[in-house]
Each structure stands twice: as C-alpha cells, then as structure tokens.
Amino acid sequence: xxxxxxxxxxxxxxxxxxxxxxxxxxxxxxxxxxxxxxxxxxxxxxxxxxxxxxxxxxxxxxxxxxxxxxxxxxxxxxxxxxxxxxxxxxxxxxxxxxxxxxxxxxxxxxxxxxxxxxxxxxxxxxxxxxxxxxxxxxxxxxxxxxxxxxxxxxxxxxxxxxxxxxxxxxxxxxxxxxxxxxxxxxxxxxxxxxxxxxxxxxxxxxxxxxxxxxxxxxxxxxxxxxxx
Amino acid sequence: xxxxxxxxxxxxxxxxxxxxxxxxxxxxxxxxxxxxxxxxxxxxxxxxxxxxxxxxxxxxxxxxxxxxxxxxxxxxxxxxxxxxxxxxxxxxxxxxxxxxxxxxxxxxxxxxxxxxxxxxxxxxxxxxxxxxxxxxxxxxxxxxxxxxxxxxxxxxxxxxxxxxxxxxxxxxxxxxxxxxxxxxxxxxxxxxxxxxxxxxxxxxxxxxxxxxxxxxxxxxxxxxxxxxxxxxxxxxxxxxxxxxxxxxxxxxxxxxxxxxxxxxxxxxxxxxxxxxxxxxxxxxxxxxxxxxxxxxxxxx
Numbered sequence: 425x426x427x428x429x430x431x432x433x434x435x436x437x438x439x440x441x442x443x444x445x446x447x448x449x450x451x452x453x454x455x456x457x458x459x460x461x462x463x464x465x466x467x468x469x470x471x472x473x474x475x476x477x478x479x480x481x482x483x484x485x486x487x488x489x490x491x492x493x494x495x496x497x498x499x500x501x502x503x504x505x506x507x508x509x510x511x512x513x514x515x516x517x518x519x520x521x522x523x524x525x526x527x528x529x530x531x532x533x534x535x536x537x538x539x540x541x542x543x544x545x546x547x548x549x550x551x552x553x554x555x556x557x558x559x560x561x562x563x564x565x566x567x568x569x570x571x572x573x574x575x576x577x578x579x580x581x582x583x584x585x586x587x588x589x590x591x592x593x594x595x596x597x598x599x600x601x602x603x604x605x606x607x608x609x610x611x612x613x614x615x616x617x618x619x620x621x622x623x624x625x626x627x628x629x630x631x632x633x634x635x636x637x638x639x640x641x642x643x644x645x646x647x648x649x650x651x652x
Numbered sequence: 653x654x655x656x657x658x659x660x661x662x663x664x665x666x667x668x669x670x671x672x673x674x675x676x677x678x679x680x681x682x683x684x685x686x687x688x689x690x691x692x693x694x695x696x697x698x699x700x701x702x703x704x705x706x707x708x709x710x711x712x713x714x715x716x717x718x719x720x721x722x723x724x725x726x727x728x729x730x731x732x733x734x735x736x737x738x739x740x741x742x743x744x745x746x747x748x749x750x751x752x753x754x755x756x757x758x759x760x761x762x763x764x765x766x767x768x769x770x771x772x773x774x775x776x777x778x779x780x781x782x783x784x785x786x787x788x789x790x791x792x793x794x795x796x797x798x799x800x801x802x803x804x805x806x807x808x809x810x811x812x813x814x815x816x817x818x819x820x821x822x823x824x825x826x827x828x829x830x831x832x833x834x835x836x837x838x839x840x841x842x843x844x845x846x847x848x849x850x851x852x853x854x855x856x857x858x859x860x861x862x863x864x865x866x867x868x869x870x871x872x873x874x875x876x877x878x879x880x881x882x883x884x885x886x887x888x889x890x891x892x893x894x895x896x897x898x899x900x901x902x903x904x905x906x907x908x909x910x911x912x913x914x915x916x917x918x919x920x921x922x923x924x925x926x927x928x929x930x931x932x933x934x935x936x937x938x939x940x941x942x943x944x945x946x947x948x949x950x951x952x
Contacts, residue, residue: 488750491763491789494809497834499827529903543800543899550826550838561911571914606906613902615802615841626909637909
C-alpha cells in the first residue's frame with residue numbers, strides 16, 4: 425500500500441518536476457505575473473497564469489503572518505570536497521579533484537599531490553567511499569607523497585580538510601591487490617557502504633615493460649564521528 | 653502560444669523520465685500515473701507561463717483528514733488536494749506570495765511566503781508539534797546541487813504533530829533529533845532504503861515505518877513526515893526534482909607509480925617484506941656489534 429503510494433508520488437513528481445529544469449530563459453514582462461484573458465482558459469476553471477487578485481500594499485487584504493522558514497536540524501551533516509590530506513605523523517599534501525578518463529583515474533601530476541575521485545563520496549557523507557589516490561613515485565620526481573602509505577598502521581588517524589571543515593578517519597585495513605582487480609575485487613570505489621576513506625597508491629614488483637607496479641595498495645579507514 | 657510550445661517541451665522531457673523506469677514498474681504504475689497526471693494538469697499549465705520569472709513553488713498538503721483548495725495570490729492553483737499530496741511546480745514571481753488553503757469556504761490557513769529569485773521552494777501546510785494547535789506553513793528551499801551519476805539527494809522534513817525524532821535509515825540513526833519544522837539533507841547512493849521514524853534517543857514506539865523509500869539517481873527526493881501518531885494519521889508526502897550531474901565513472905585502473913623508485917621500500921601487509929625488514933634488523937645489529945668490537949679493539 426505504502427509502496428504504491430510512494431511509486432505513485434515519485435512518478436508524478438518525477439515528470440511534473442521536470443519543469444524546474446526547463447525554466448525558459450526569456451522573461452516576457454520583467455517578472456510581474458501577466459494577467460490572462462479570463463475568457464480563454466485551456467482547462468475550465470484554470471488559467472495559464474497566476475494573477476494576483478489581491479492588490480498589494482497596506483490597503484489590500486493581503487496581510488497575513490509570514491510562513492515559518494524550515495531550518496536544518498542541529499544534527500545536519502557537513503559534507504565537503506577534501507583539499508588537503510594529513511597522514512599519521514602530520515605530513516600533509518594538497519588534494520585536487522580527479523576524473524576517470526577512458527577507465528583510468530587521472531591522478532594529478534606531481535609526486536606530492538593527491539587526487540580525489542569526483543564520482544565518489546564527499547567527506548562527511550552518510551554513505552560511500554571517499555577515494556584518494558596518490559603517487560608512490562614518479563619518473564622525474566622520485567619518491568611520492570603516498571609512499572608513506574607503505575608505513576601506515578591500523579588504528580592510526582588520517583584527517584581530511586576542505587572548505588574550513590575537518591573529517592577524521594581511523595585506519596582499519598591495509599591490503600595490496602593486483603592492479604587489474606582493484607575495481608572489481610577490492611570494493612575500493614563502493615558507495616553502497618558505510619562512510620569511509622580509501623587511500624590508494626601502487627605497490628608490489630615494478631616492471632616498466634609491464635605497466636609499472638603490479639599491485640595497488642589500498643588503505644581503508646572508517647569515519648571517527650561526523651565531519652566538523 | 654507560449655503555453656503550447658513549453659508544454660510540448662514538457663512532454664518530451666517526461667518521456668525521458670518514463671524511459672528510465674523499468675518496464676515492469678511502468679506497467680504497474682502507468683494507470684496511476686495517468687490518473688495523477690490528469691489531476692495535476694492545472695499545475696502543469698500554470699508552471700511554464702510563469703517560470704520565466706524564475707521561481708517554482710511546490711505545495712504539500714500535510715493536514716490529516718482534509719481536502720484543501722490551494723491558491724497563490726488569490727488565484728486557485730489546485731483543488732481538493734488530499735492529505736500527503738504534493739502539487740506543483742507553480743511558476744511564480746520572486747517576492748512575497750500569499751498562500752491560502754481553504755476547505756470549502758473556510759480558510760484553513762493563510763500565510764505570506766518569501767520566494768527568492770530563481771528559487772525552488774516547498775511550501776508545506778501541516779500541523780504544529782501540538783496535535784490540537786492551529787495549522788502552520790513551513791517553507792523549505794530545494795538545493796539543486798549536482799550529484800554523481802549513481803547518487804541522489806535526499807531531504808527529510810519533520811512536519812508531524814510529534815516531538816523531536818530520530819530518522820533511521822536501514823536500521824541506523826542517520827538523522828538525529830529532528831524537531832517539527834526542521835529538516836535534514838544528504839547525498840546518498842541510489843537505492844531503496846528502509847526508513848523509520850522514532851522518538852529522539854529511543855527505539856520505540858515507532859512513529860512511522862519502516863517503509864521503503866526509493867532514492868532515484870539524479871533526483872532530489874523530498875520526504876515530508878506529516879500527521880499525528882496518536883491519531884494514527886502519520887504518513888509521508890514525497891516529491892522529486894531532477895538534479896544536474898557531476899563527477900566521473902568508476903575507474904578501472906589507478907596507476908600511481910611511474911618511476912619504480914619506491915619498489916624497494918617496505919610494504920605493509922606483506923610477509924615477504926616483514927621478513928626482509930627482519931633481515932635488515934639482523935644485519936644492522938650485526939654491523940653495530942662489529943662496530944662496537946672495532947672501537948673496543950682500537951681503545952686497547
């Protein structure tokens with residue numbers, strides 16, 4: 425019964441709500457409601473425009489108390505796109521948004537910069553993985569910032585900052601997975617999970633002729649409280 | 653003329669919306685959709701003509717046992733709106749708009765709401781905390797921020813005649829201590845969630861639910877809890893609005909090492925690495941012992 429009600433409402437609003445996104449850009453009369461010819465409503469009883477019939481101003485009958493303005497509850501979660509990551513020990517690096525192009529995450533250039541996957545969760549969300557990927561090394565700059573993940577231990581804290589907010593995570597697991605199994609087996613990008621932070625870099629044997637490192641190092645950390 | 657062209661556009665968009673719904677669902681829901689679409693026709697006709705002025709109003713009828721006629725600035729926009737129904741969007745000019753709800757000839761409530769330019773606003777007619785109190789009107793601004801392709805926006809508003817509540821999602825308190833007139837929002841993966849409302853800090857009695865709440869990818873779903881648990885009139889009103897999309901797809905590959913310099917570093921979680929580390933310690937200890945021996949020798 426409720427299910428039917430829900431589906432019904434969603435169906436209705438899903439289509440009628442389209443008008444929200446289809447607002448015509450051309451204003452016709454500078455913003456004031458246009459009076460409709462009263463003789464030609466398309467549907468009996470309804471005209472195409474909303475015409476004020478109550479004159480504005482103190483003389484009109486238009487005085488009524490204002491409606492309440494809905495407030496966010498005090499427990500409203502803060503969410504933010506991370507712009508800095510702080511690893512255990514205090515070493516920090518800038519975080520930049522990173523997109524997937526042709527199936528590959530475009531981690532920002534520079535051994536000391538970290539990418540935030542733009543299709544994943546933001547810090548503070550109730551569900552989903554916040555995914556950060558960073559270089560273990562680069563040809564030109566040598567050892568990278570995320571080489572520190574090789575020394576990270578369960579129980580240590582990783583902190584994200586962004587837009588004046590902070591979110592803390594406690595490291596739970598550290599695993600290495602074959603690079604070609606990262607997306608399919610590790611769950612690193614999963615969103616239908618409790619909120620968590622996933623840090624990714626490369627590890628294992630290095631063979632330049634076979635695409636570099638053979639494994640990804642995946643560090644998973646769970647949220648400590650809500651983002652502030 | 654303007655009306656005709658815009659409603660044509662509307663029809664094209666709604667076909668797109670339907671095509672995203674699985675076939676089996678369409679078959680089950682279409683008769684209902686037809687019925688409600690006809691009922692909503694006035695709303696649709698009003699919206700495009702006024703949309704140029706920038707603001708959209710949705711009106712939620714949250715009063716149990718009432719059938720309300722709704723007018724905006726004195727103009728009737730919907731008649732006989734049943735409990736837990738949402739009507740709209742109604743395109744209006746930004747500024748102060750008068751909302752009047754009548755049952756027959758009786759004015760149930762009349763309030764002035766302030767509408768920002770370009771805003772999308774939900775206007776909820778509902779009971780206050782006290783079940784015997786006069787009806788109130790609360791407005792909520794719809795945040796139409798972009799979401800990733802597989803997620804949707806969710807906003808839950810407490811508009812029921814009951815004290816502060818916790819909202820459980822899949823059995824876990826996801827939104828805590830929400831009072832009448834307050835709301836909470838989040839971006840969540842598209843899925844069907846089990847949602848229940850309980851008194852804040854308690855697990856019973858369940859005020860509402862658990863009920864299945866489908867969150868559609870790419871839409872903002874607004875949920876309004878209305879009614880009075882003591883009168884067993886608790887229910888929800890729902891509405892969705894399409895959101896812009898952001899973010900990229902799931903990566904298949906993450907290449908984060910192009911130099912090879914880190915290949916010699918210790919690796920966490922690898923027994924081979926631990927063994928190597930142990931050997932390093934042994935070798936270092938050996939060297940240290942050797943050095944001490946050498947110093948001792950030199951002193952003699």
